[in-house]
Amino acid sequence: MSRIKDAFNSNKAFIAFVTGGDPTIEKTKEFILEIEKAGADLVEIGIPFSDPIAEGPVIQEANIRSLSQGTTTDKLFDMVKELRQVTNIPLVFMTYLNPVFHYGYDKFFKNCSDCGIDGIIIPDLPFEEKPEVADVAVKYGIEVVSLIAPTSEDRIKTIAENSTGFIYVVSSMGVTGTRSQITTDLNSILASVKSVTDVPAAVGFGINTPAQAEKISKISDGVIVGSAIVKIIAQYGADATPHIYEYVKSMSDAVHNVK
Amino acid sequence: MLNPRFGIHGGQYIPETLMNEIINLEKQYEYYKNNKEFNDELNKLLNEYAGRPSLLYYAEKMTKDLGGAKIYLKREDLNHTGSHKINNVLGQCLLAKKMGKTRVIAETGAGQHGVATATAAALLDMECEIYMGKEDTIRQALNVYRMELLGAKVHPVESGTMTLKDAVNECMREWTNRVDDTLYVLGSVMGPHPFPTIVRDFQSVISKESKEQILEIEGRLPDAVVACVGGGSNAMGSFYNYIEDKSVALYGCEAAGKGIDTDKHAATIAKGSLGIFHGMKSYFCQDEYGQIAPVYSISAGLDYPGIGPEHAYLHDTKRATYVPITDEEAVEAFEYIARTEGIICAIESAHAVAYVKKLAPTMSKDQIIICTLSGRGDKDVAAIARYRGVDIHE
Numbered sequence: 001m002s003r004i005k006d007a008f009n010s011n012k013a014f015i016a017f018v019t020g021g022d023p024t025i026e027k028t029k030e031f032i033l034e035i036e037k038a039g040a041d042l043v044e045i046g047i048p049f050s051d052p053i054a055e056g057p058v059i060q061e062a063n064i065r066s067l068s069q070g071t072t073t074d075k076l077f078d079m080v081k082e083l084r085q086v087t088n089i090p091l092v093f094m095t096y097l098n099p100v101f102h103y104g105y106d107k108f109f110k111n112c113s114d115c116g117i118d119g120i121i122i123p124d125l126p127f128e129e130k131p132e133v134a135d136v137a138v139k140y141g142i143e144v145v146s147l148i149a150p151t152s153e154d155r156i157k158t159i160a161e162n163s164t165g166f167i168y169v170v171s172s173m174g175v176t177g178t179r180s181q182i183t184t185d186l187n188s189i190l191a192s193v194k195s196v197t198d199v200p201a202a203v204g205f206g207i208n209t210p211a212q213a214e215k216i217s218k219i220s221d222g223v224i225v226g227s228a229i230v231k232i233i234a235q236y237g238a239d240a241t242p243h244i245y246e247y248v249k250s251m252s253d254a255v256h257n258v259k
Numbered sequence: 260m261l262n263p264r265f266g267i268h269g270g271q272y273i274p275e276t277l278m279n280e281i282i283n284l285e286k287q288y289e290y291y292k293n294n295k296e297f298n299d300e301l302n303k304l305l306n307e308y309a310g311r312p313s314l315l316y317y318a319e320k321m322t323k324d325l326g327g328a329k330i331y332l333k334r335e336d337l338n339h340t341g342s343h344k345i346n347n348v349l350g351q352c353l354l355a356k357k358m359g360k361t362r363v364i365a366e367t368g369a370g371q372h373g374v375a376t377a378t379a380a381a382l383l384d385m386e387c388e389i390y391m392g393k394e395d396t397i398r399q400a401l402n403v404y405r406m407e408l409l410g411a412k413v414h415p416v417e418s419g420t421m422t423l424k425d426a427v428n429e430c431m432r433e434w435t436n437r438v439d440d441t442l443y444v445l446g447s448v449m450g451p452h453p454f455p456t457i458v459r460d461f462q463s464v465i466s467k468e469s470k471e472q473i474l475e476i477e478g479r480l481p482d483a484v485v486a487c488v489g490g491g492s493n494a495m496g497s498f499y500n501y502i503e504d505k506s507v508a509l510y511g512c513e514a515a516g517k518g519i520d521t522d523k524h525a526a527t528i529a530k531g532s533l534g535i536f537h538g539m540k541s542y543f544c545q546d547e548y549g550q551i552a553p554v555y556s557i558s559a560g561l562d563y564p565g566i567g568p569e570h571a572y573l574h575d576t577k578r579a580t581y582v583p584i585t586d587e588e589a590v591e592a593f594e595y596i597a598r599t600e601g602i603i604c605a606i607e608s609a610h611a612v613a614y615v616k617k618l619a620p621t622m623s624k625d626q627i628i629i630c631t632l633s634g635r636g637d638k639d640v641a642a643i644a645r646y647r648g649v650d651i652h653e
Contacts, residue, residue, distance in 0.1 A: 051419060054274050098536050101535050103549060124273055126274070137476075147274070149276035151276050152278070155279065212531075
């Protein structure tokens with residue numbers, strides 16, 4: 001039943017992120033379909049939050065652009081419902097806990113299920129606080145993605161053992177944003193993960209070139225790219241579609257070439 | 260382990276990158292809080308450097324003028340650096356040093372916590388970086404220079420509303436970037452566990468002293484304790500040792516800005532709702548979709564959209580009462596206490612004084628109020644002049 005599992009089935013996965021409603025809901029829909037056409041295996045849709053503490057400046061600004069356009073959680077549910085008429089690509093929400101909590105956990109996860117969302121990533125919901133949403137997520141079949149950081153050390157196995165969907169391995173210290181170098185010992189983190197679970201592990205934070213994507217795909221089940229795509233949207237706005245296609249194509253080709 | 264919750268409030272809603280560091284902080288704090296050497300060192304700093312114990316002053320003229328309860332002022336404004344913030348930063352910076360950290364980072368609103376942190380860092384030979392909303396660096400330019408004089412680097416924060424909440428955001432982001440050698444010295448009883456407990460413990464010296472002092476002077480407990488609340492550290496410190504004494508009413512004064520029926524206030528208890536933000540479950544000013552609302556107060560130190568989780572719990576259990584005080588009431592109280600008692604207190608503290616002005620006349624002459632003056636008002640003089648339409652140059 002899991003569309004997320006399908007993303008990792010045949011090859012390494014390329015996961016793309018866009019902020020929902022940046023620059024408009026209509027454009028986000030167009031971008032997501034273009035991202036799928038360019039070869040991405042899963043799309044993360046950011047529900048904008050006023051205070052995204054895990055984001056670098058690029059995605060912070062995208063959140064502001066989207067909120068100032070009047071984007072709301074309900075409008076994004078409607079957008080996903082419309083997208084689901086035309087695509088079967090796995091879709092996960094990425095947002096902070098407060099918009100979910102304030103909406104009401106039951107109502108939020110029910111709406112996710114009704115509109116065709118497959119999973120959710122909540123960066124300010126660490127392992128200890130998972131019980132907030134665990135039961136209701138299971139009830140509606142939404143997979144809550146666990147994050148593992150360079151500092152997780154002795155926590156890696158516990159988190160991995162209890163993960164669903166896929167595991168988001170944070171490549172670097174700090175916040176989201178492109179980096180020229182990733183210095184974390186990803187090999188040992190991924191080895192720890194693999195020793196306890198078959199749940200696929202994708203690496204994100206800082207990845208922006210095909211060479212980086214290829215290198216990281218060799219040791220993981222996929223790569224996640226956000227800021228680099230959002231930067232293209234910031235630069236080209238409503239005209240970003242062909243630029244997104246070109247970039248996502250180059251990245252997903254690099255990832256899919258790794259066997 | 261310490262309890263991470265106050266009723267349903269509190270918790271640890273932070274990125275995974277910080278979790279091991281927060282767990283380590285809790286372990287280290289649990290060890291040092293009962294360590295004699297640590298406490299001796301901290302008490303020495305508090306007494307010989309910060310100027311504790313602070314005075315409990317009988318405000319006789321105010322008492323007579325208001326014609327009700329006897330009013331005592333707990334003079335945190337007389338501490339070194341001019342506010343209660345020093346109590347917490349000496350504790351946290353000393354803890355950081357014991358933990359082997361060489362660098363501290365902190366957020367600041369009005370600049371009081373930033374100045375206090377820069378001071379403690381200078382004294383304890385630590386590197387110090389302060390995050391301050393760009394808006395606040397303009398409102399409180401003098402404090403920016405003060406921090407720089409003390410050797411700190413000040414980062415103006417240009418994201419979001421460019422005020423205190425954005426400074427906290429940026430400080431958390433910086434902490435996820437560099438945890439090995441750095442402790443985030445949080446300025447209030449907020450954030451993820453164990454910060455609300457650590458900061459409350461270090462601030463509880465206020466009520467520990469005031470209780471001893473009032474018992475010595477009056478031979479009995481006060482009937483009411485009044486303090487201003489932004490995040491709520493001076494109020495938590497002022498309340499803590501009276502929580503078990505049910506006869507003592509506790510009042511927290513929040514910033515109502517231009518009024519709680521306008522959209523320009525920071526009255527979290529009066530107008531906020533349950534939420535999860537800055538690492539904690541508590542009450543926040545937010546919109547129908549859980550977006551954190553821009554807040555406003557004449558006082559940069561109370562200009563925060565949330566409140567510490569232990570206050571949220573004291574509110575839920577009705578142990579403490581939270582009252583909104585407008586800019587206008589606070590400014591009047593600021594001027595009133597200056598003329599009546601010859602004390603220029605912080606505009607934050609003037610919110611507490613404003614409530615005392617309402618409360619004291621409703622009480623009898625044999626009753627007692629202790630009001631905490633959390634800080635001194637030098638930093639606010641220019642803003643008050645502006646509020647009154649007087650053009651002065653600092």
